[in-house]
Amino acid sequence: MKATFHGLAATGLALTLAVVPTYAQMYRTHAPGTLPGVVFAATTDSDREQGLDGFHLDFMYTLVREQLDPIISPNEQSSHMHRVFGGSNFGAAYNRDELYDSDCTSAGISADKSNYWQPQLYWIETNGQFTPIDTISRFYYFLGRVDPSIPVKPFPKGLRMLAGNPYSKAPILNNAAEFICQVKADFTNSLGLDNFNFPRDCPWGMKTAMHFPSCWDGVNLYTTDNSHMAYPVVNPPRDGGCPYTHPHKLPTIFLESTWHMSQLPQAAKKPLKGRLAWANGDTTGYGFHADFTDGWDTDVLKEVLNDPGCVNLNKSIAAQDCPVLARYMTTQDIANAKACQPARGVLLEPYGNNDSVTIPTLPGGAKGDKPTCDPAVPVQDVSNFMVKDGDYVVAAKDQMPFKLDNSSGWHDTGCFGTAVNVGVFDGNITYADTGLNPGRCQESCSKNGMPFAGLENIGPNYLCVCGKALLPLAFNVYSGCDKKCPGDASETCGGLYKIQAYYQNPQYIGIDKNAVYMGCLGHTSLSLQPTLIAKSALNVSRSDMTRERCMTTCKDNGKTGWAAVQGKHGSGLKSGTTHIASPSVGALLAAVVLTGALAVTRG
Numbered sequence: 001m002k003a004t005f006h007g008l009a010a011t012g013l014a015l016t017l018a019v020v021p022t023y024a025q026m027y028r029t030h031a032p033g034t035l036p037g038v039v040f041a042a043t044t045d046s047d048r049e050q051g052l053d054g055f056h057l058d059f060m061y062t063l064v065r066e067q068l069d070p071i072i073s074p075n076e077q078s079s080h081m082h083r084v085f086g087g088s089n090f091g092a093a094y095n096r097d098e099l100y101d102s103d104c105t106s107a108g109i110s111a112d113k114s115n116y117w118q119p120q121l122y123w124i125e126t127n128g129q130f131t132p133i134d135t136i137s138r139f140y141y142f143l144g145r146v147d148p149s150i151p152v153k154p155f156p157k158g159l160r161m162l163a164g165n166p167y168s169k170a171p172i173l174n175n176a177a178e179f180i181c182q183v184k185a186d187f188t189n190s191l192g193l194d195n196f197n198f199p200r201d202c203p204w205g206m207k208t209a210m211h212f213p214s215c216w217d218g219v220n221l222y223t224t225d226n227s228h229m230a231y232p233v234v235n236p237p238r239d240g241g242c243p244y245t246h247p248h249k250l251p252t253i254f255l256e257s258t259w260h261m262s263q264l265p266q267a268a269k270k271p272l273k274g275r276l277a278w279a280n281g282d283t284t285g286y287g288f289h290a291d292f293t294d295g296w297d298t299d300v301l302k303e304v305l306n307d308p309g310c311v312n313l314n315k316s317i318a319a320q321d322c323p324v325l326a327r328y329m330t331t332q333d334i335a336n337a338k339a340c341q342p343a344r345g346v347l348l349e350p351y352g353n354n355d356s357v358t359i360p361t362l363p364g365g366a367k368g369d370k371p372t373c374d375p376a377v378p379v380q381d382v383s384n385f386m387v388k389d390g391d392y393v394v395a396a397k398d399q400m401p402f403k404l405d406n407s408s409g410w411h412d413t414g415c416f417g418t419a420v421n422v423g424v425f426d427g428n429i430t431y432a433d434t435g436l437n438p439g440r441c442q443e444s445c446s447k448n449g450m451p452f453a454g455l456e457n458i459g460p461n462y463l464c465v466c467g468k469a470l471l472p473l474a475f476n477v478y479s480g481c482d483k484k485c486p487g488d489a490s491e492t493c494g495g496l497y498k499i500q501a502y503y504q505n506p507q508y509i510g511i512d513k514n515a516v517y518m519g520c521l522g523h524t525s526l527s528l529q530p531t532l533i534a535k536s537a538l539n540v541s542r543s544d545m546t547r548e549r550c551m552t553t554c555k556d557n558g559k560t561g562w563a564a565v566q567g568k569h570g571s572g573l574k575s576g577t578t579h580i581a582s583p584s585v586g587a588l589l590a591a592v593v594l595t596g597a598l599a600v601t602r603g
C-alpha cells in the first residue's frame with residue numbers, strides 16, 4: 001500500500017486513528033468541481049442538509065472476495081464477484097442464527113456479525129482484461145430523522161435487504177449512491193458524479209458509497225422486490241420520516257469504499273472514464289448495488305440506539321466513541337476482525353480471487369460492456385457453502401405493520417408530520433375552526449363522507465382536515481400532537497404542522513355516506529355562479545357555521561337539495577357571511593367552505 005493513502009489495512013490502528021479522514025473532511029469540505037463536464041453531484045449538496053447524527057466504523061476489513069450472494073442467488077454460485085464484509089459464516093445460503101453464530105466478524109464491532117457486500121470493481125485493461133481494484137471500506141450508521149421523537153429501532157433479527165439496482169442504467173432513485181473522485185490529499189477539490197466515469201484520474205482514490213433504505217414494513221424480513229424496505233420521505237435517502245406503510249425507522253446504513261486506483265500502476269494518472277466495470281459487467285457505474293443481512297446482537301444495537309452518548313449528538317462519531325460499542329471494539333476485537341477468515345473457506349475462481357491480479361474475463365463471464373445479472377450459472381459446486389435459508393417473515397406475534405382499525409367508530413391513527421409538498425390526506429377538505437375539538441372535526445368529516453379526520457395547528461389557526469385516504473408519502477411522527485384544543489383544554493388538537501389523525505371505516509360513516517364532493521369554487525368563480533346563490537331558498541348567517549350545521553339547518557327547514565357554505569374572503573368561517581343554497585333537486589347535501597371559498601356537496 002502506498003503511504004499516500006489514508007488507509008487502515010496497512011497503516012495500522014494507531015496511525016489510522018490519526019489519519020483517517022473524518023466524515024466532515026470527506027463530505028463537507030468539497031468545493032465545486034473545476035473540470036469542464038464535471039458536475040458536482042446533487043447528492044453531495046443534499047448531504048450538507050442531511051443530519052450527521054450517527055457513528056462510523058473505520059475498522060472494517062474485507063472478509064472475502066467470492067462469487068456468492070445468499071440473498072439473490074441462495075444455494076448456487078452467484079452471477080458475479082462480490083466483496084464481502086462481516087460475519088465469518090457468510091455462504092451461499094444461511095439463516096440469521098447461523099450468521100449470528102459466526103466465530104468472528106471482519107467488521108470491527110464484535111457484536112455485529114452482519115454481512116455487508118457489494119460488487120467488486122475492476123479496471124479494464126487496454127487489452128480487454130480486468131484487474132480487481134483494492135479498497136478500504138467503512139460503514140456509517142446514520143441516525144438522523146426529521147423529528148427526534150421518531151425512535152430509531154434495531155434491525156429485526158434476520159433482516160435482509162438490497163440497495164441500488166444491478167441493472168440500472170440511470171441514476172438510482174433518491175440519490176442513494178455517491179461517487180467521489182478525491183483529487184487532493186486534504187480532500188478539497190473532490191469531484192462528485194452520479195456514476196464512476198470521471199474524466200480525470202483520482203489520485204487519492206475514488207469513493208463509492210451506498211445508502212441502504214431504512215424504513216421497514218414491520219412484517220417482512222425479505223421480499224424479492226425489496227418492497228419490505230423504503231427510503232425516508234422529506235429528506236431521502238438518509239433522514240426524514242418513514243412513509244406510514246413502512247413505519248419503523250432503522251439506522252441508515254451507508255457503505256463506503258475508497259478504491260485505490262493509483263495502486264495499479266496501469267491506472268495511475270489515467271482518467272477513469274471508460275476504464276471501470278462493476279463485477280456484473282456494468283460500465284456505466286449506475287449498476288452499483290449493495291446487500292445486507294442482519295447478524296447483530298439485537299440487544300446491543302438496541303442499547304446503542306438508546307444511549308445518549310451515541311445518538312442525538314448532531315454529529316457523526318467514531319463507533320468507538322459510543323460507550324456501548326466501545327465494549328465490543330477492544331484491541332483484541334479489532335485484531336480479530338482483521339484476522340477473520342470465512343469459516344467455510346473460499347469458493348475459488350479459476351483465475352484466483354486476489355486483488356490487483358489481472359484476469360482475462362470477469363468471474364461469471366460478464367463481458368464488461370453491459371450490466372448483466374442473469375441467474376447464476378451453477379459452474380461450481382457450492383454445497384459446502386450452504387445451510388437452511390433464513391426466514392422471510394417475522395413471527396406472527398412480533399409483527400408490527402401499520403394497520404387501520406376497521407371496527408366501528410373513530411380510531412386514533414397517530415400523529416403525522418407535514419412538510420412542503422408532503423401532505424397527509426388525499427382529496428382533503430380543510431377548514432379553520434376556532435371551536436375545534438376531535439369530536440367536532442370527526443363529525444364534520446363523517447358528514448362529508450370522509451374516513452379520515454385530522455387536527456392541526458398552524459399559527460393562530462386550528463384546522464380540521466378531512467381526507468379520503470392517506471397519501472403514500474404520509475409519515476408518522478411519534479409525539480408533538482399535544483396542543484390543547486381552543487376552548488377546551490381537556491382535549492388535544494394535533495400540533496404545530498402536525499396532524500393528529502383519526503380513521504373510521506367508511507362503512508360506518510353516517511348520514512351522508514354517499515355524499516359526493518362536488519368541488520370547491522373559488523371566491524371569484526362564485527360571483528360567476530349567480531344562479532346557485534340566486535336560487536337559494538334559504539339564507540342563513542351565523543357566526544359559528546360549520547358544514548354539518550349548514551346541512552342540519554337546511555334539513556330542519558325542509559330544504560333537501562343543496563347546502564353550501566361560504567366564508568368571507570380572508571376570514572375564517574366564523575366571521576364569514578354564509579349563504580346556504582338549497583335548490584330543489586336531489587337529497588340533502590352539504591357543503592363546507594374554506595376561507596373565502598365555496599364548497600358544494602351533493603348526496
Ligand SMILES: *[C@@H]1O[C@H](CO)[C@@H](O)[C@H](O)[C@H]1NC(C)=O
Pocket residue numbers: 314
Ligand atoms: C447541528 O449542527 C449543525 C452544524 O454542524 C448546526 O448548524 C445545527 O444548528 C445543529 N443542530 C442542533 C439541533 O444543534
Ligand SMILES: *[C@@H]1O[C@H](CO)[C@@H](O)[C@H](O)[C@H]1NC(C)=O
Pocket residue numbers: 351352353354357
Ligand atoms: C493469491 O494470493 C494468495 C495469498 O493470499 C497467494 O498464495 C496466491 O499465489 C495468489 N494468487 C495469485 C494468482 O496471485
Ligand SMILES: *[C@@H]1O[C@H](CO)[C@@H](O)[C@H](O)[C@H]1NC(C)=O
Pocket residue numbers: 403404406505506507
Ligand atoms: C377496512 O375496511 C375498508 C372498507 O370496508 C376496506 O377497504 C379495507 O381494506 C379494510 N382494511 C382492513 C385493514 O381490513
Ligand SMILES: *[C@@H]1O[C@H](CO)[C@@H](O)[C@H](O)[C@H]1NC(C)=O
Pocket residue numbers: 418421422423424425426427428429465499
Ligand atoms: C390537502 O390536499 C392538498 C391538495 O392536494 C395538498 O396539497 C395538501 O398537502 C393536503 N393537506 C393535507 C394536510 O394532507
Ligand SMILES: *[C@@H]1O[C@H](CO)[C@@H](O)[C@H](O)[C@H]1NC(C)=O
Pocket residue numbers: 533534535536537538539579
Ligand atoms: C339568498 O341570497 C342570494 C344572494 O344574496 C339572493 O340572490 C337570494 O335571493 C337569497 N335568497 C333568499 C331566499 O333570500
